[in-house]
Amino acid sequence: MRFGIFDHLDDSGLPLNEHFEQRLRLIEAYDRAGFYGYHLAEHHNTPLGYAPSPGVFLAAVAQRTEQLRFGPMVYLLPLYHPLRLIDEICMLDQMSGGRFLYGVGRGISPVEVGFYGVDFDTGAKQFREAFEVVRRGLTEDRLTFHGEFYDFDNVPIVMKPFQQPLPVWYGLGNPASVAWTAANAANTVTRRPPEQVRAITDSYRAEWKKLGRSEADLPMLGVNRHIIIADTEADALATARRGYPAWRHHMGLLWHEYKVPFPLEAALPEDFGVLQKHGDAIAGTPAMVRDYITSEVEATGVNYYVCDFAFGTISHDEAMRSVELFTKEVMPAFADA
Amino acid sequence: MRFGIFDHLDDGGVPLGQLFEERLELIEAYDRAGFYGYHLAEHHATPLGYAPSPGVFLSAVAQRTQQLRFGPMVYLLPLYHPLRLIEEICMLDQMSGGRFLFGVGRGISPVEVGFFGVDFAHGMAQYEEALAVIRLGLTHSELTYHGEFYNFDTVPIVLKPAQLPHPPLWYGISRPETIPWAAENDVNLVSFLRPMSAMRSLVEKFRDEWAALGKPPDPLPCIGVTRHIVVAETEKEAHNIAASAYRPWRRNMAVLWEQRGVPFPLQGELADEFDVLQHHGVGFAGTPAQARGYIAAEAEGSGINYFVCDMAFGDITLAEAKRSVELFAQEVMPAFAGD
Numbered sequence: 001m002r003f004g005i006f007d008h009l010d011d012s013g014l015p016l017n018e019h020f021e022q023r024l025r026l027i028e029a030y031d032r033a034g035f036y037g038y039h040l041a042e043h044h045n046t047p048l049g050y051a052p053s054p055g056v057f058l059a060a061v062a063q064r065t066e067q068l069r070f071g072p073m074v075y076l077l078p079l080y081h082p083l084r085l086i087d088e089i090c091m092l093d094q095m096s097g098g099r100f101l102y103g104v105g106r107g108i109s110p111v112e113v114g115f116y117g118v119d120f121d122t123g124a125k126q127f128r129e130a131f132e133v134v135r136r137g138l139t140e141d142r143l144t145f146h147g148e149f150y151d152f153d154n155v156p157i158v159m160k161p162f163q164q165p166l167p168v169w170y171g172l173g174n175p176a177s178v179a180w181t182a183a184n185a186a187n188t189v190t191r192r193p194p195e196q197v198r199a200i201t202d203s204y205r206a207e208w209k210k211l212g213r214s215e216a217d218l219p220m221l222g223v224n225r226h227i228i229i230a231d232t233e234a235d236a237l238a239t240a241r242r243g244y245p246a247w248r249h250h251m252g253l254l255w256h257e258y259k260v261p262f263p264l265e266a267a268l269p270e271d272f273g274v275l276q277k278h279g280d281a282i283a284g285t286p287a288m289v290r291d292y293i294t295s296e297v298e299a300t301g302v303n304y305y306v307c308d309f310a311f312g313t314i315s316h317d318e319a320m321r322s323v324e325l326f327t328k329e330v331m332p333a334f335a336d337a
Numbered sequence: 338m339r340f341g342i343f344d345h346l347d348d349g350g351v352p353l354g355q356l357f358e359e360r361l362e363l364i365e366a367y368d369r370a371g372f373y374g375y376h377l378a379e380h381h382a383t384p385l386g387y388a389p390s391p392g393v394f395l396s397a398v399a400q401r402t403q404q405l406r407f408g409p410m411v412y413l414l415p416l417y418h419p420l421r422l423i424e425e426i427c428m429l430d431q432m433s434g435g436r437f438l439f440g441v442g443r444g445i446s447p448v449e450v451g452f453f454g455v456d457f458a459h460g461m462a463q464y465e466e467a468l469a470v471i472r473l474g475l476t477h478s479e480l481t482y483h484g485e486f487y488n489f490d491t492v493p494i495v496l497k498p499a500q501l502p503h504p505p506l507w508y509g510i511s512r513p514e515t516i517p518w519a520a521e522n523d524v525n526l527v528s529f530l531r532p533m534s535a536m537r538s539l540v541e542k543f544r545d546e547w548a549a550l551g552k553p554p555d556p557l558p559c560i561g562v563t564r565h566i567v568v569a570e571t572e573k574e575a576h577n578i579a580a581s582a583y584r585p586w587r588r589n590m591a592v593l594w595e596q597r598g599v600p601f602p603l604q605g606e607l608a609d610e611f612d613v614l615q616h617h618g619v620g621f622a623g624t625p626a627q628a629r630g631y632i633a634a635e636a637e638g639s640g641i642n643y644f645v646c647d648m649a650f651g652d653i654t655l656a657e658a659k660r661s662v663e664l665f666a667q668e669v670m671p672a673f674a675g676d
Contacts, residue, residue: 011495016427016431020431045492046493051428052421052425059397060396081453083452084390084453087390092393094357095357116418155382158382159353
């Protein structure tokens, strides 16, 4: 079992420069702890995401870490000029000795993509086109493409990524997208309740088999959960309940302001205790977290477990303590799994 | 006199990962040496520039340096979505404790901007609008703008730069017509390889405009010129290094223009060989003592207050460039400390 990190880098109440620096120190701890990948969200014009240009923050991550792979979860492809994205991906992958994880998506918020002038209704179509343009740009020396959204004629491509091929990552929430992800050998992360995750991993494995690919080559199928660990259950739960509401508020903020129904309104309760009761998060002792993850893995069929340790007003020290306990007392139990 | 660095990060004949890592090591040396600013070019689809997204490379620079200011020279504004650039500038400025230098321009190559779908003929108008949008975004918590190229309606802006009201503006100047705008907006200026005599008239015009606006003579924005500089223990060694490293850089300067059959605007001006460049006074290879004399004469002759060195170009090696920087820091910069 591999472990990863998901991060919104949402507003923590700290001045921005301190927030960035403390987060980079936390990421150094992820690196030392042996996490596989650090996945950074892209959001715009909202306190939910203070790394709206994830590539800029990830370039700093590359400098501060040795082993940790990293990438956007996900690049909102329609919001980029494909040529710039090809350039940026090559730079990040080369500057990190091939540790870049290429996460792609179309953006789930019509409000955010709307700020960029992208029509949400055609976003999925534009995403497919952008993905194909970037794929060609990353593998060919000349880029030619004629589509509905993009037109390129014989543009010289002078940089290549370090990894060939580059691993693709996708935030998989919609079962209808499973076929596309499997066909593109995309690694996936989902943040759904356990039974929905199970449906997705089962369907992914079935698609994979149908494509005639071997079980050994199965991409990483991950689930993402908020995790707070402390020496006592009471401490952990108190920390989580205090830190969570700010993050929850950021999640719904732009939707509410622009009067667009927030699709996760029901799935995300206001209180961390309720979220935990639904099975979508854990705050507890290391032993409780071990048991929780064991049963989650069993129930969901994932082979990648993605933790969100720093959200809302969780302090740097609290997140560091979670990571320390997770590393010492949780990860070793899954070393062979 | 302040000293700066200009860098194309052009093809160095080594694998890309090595080029990036070696350049970062060199930039650490710039930082230790006390250079004021590191200015990184933005070029696209050409071996002339392997930092086509300069913000990504500059984010690494911020991590590797302590004092050095840094920025694009220049962001090609029409090639960015203004919202993304507002966000990126805030991130870079905050992540560096306010060391970001906001270089702006429209792009001088119709070929490169053409790849991005930007019409060169409209580039100037689009650049001006983009700059207006970005300055609004950097200084307001809500962005509203209606123009020919950009339209925004009460977009919430949640990030702020560390330097207020916004990071200092920098511009690569080639036409004297831009000077009134630069003086009015406190814009720092760098001219690329302009001969001393031509530089003098730019500097004088800038100082005149500045005074005419009733602005105090001190502090004046930085007004500087770039020069290729190679320093070594002996003149011969410096010349050999410069002559051979210059050729691939010179080739990369023109390569896209030639491939696309567009006349290269610097064709007559930019010498084919380093010796000729040096003869024209716009490049220098020699000993530290010679460098001191050269820079003193350049400063005296042009009136600049910022001298921008290009110390890593073409296939110059890391060891050669580091030696240049060491000698420059030890034996050249101190001579200008009081100026």
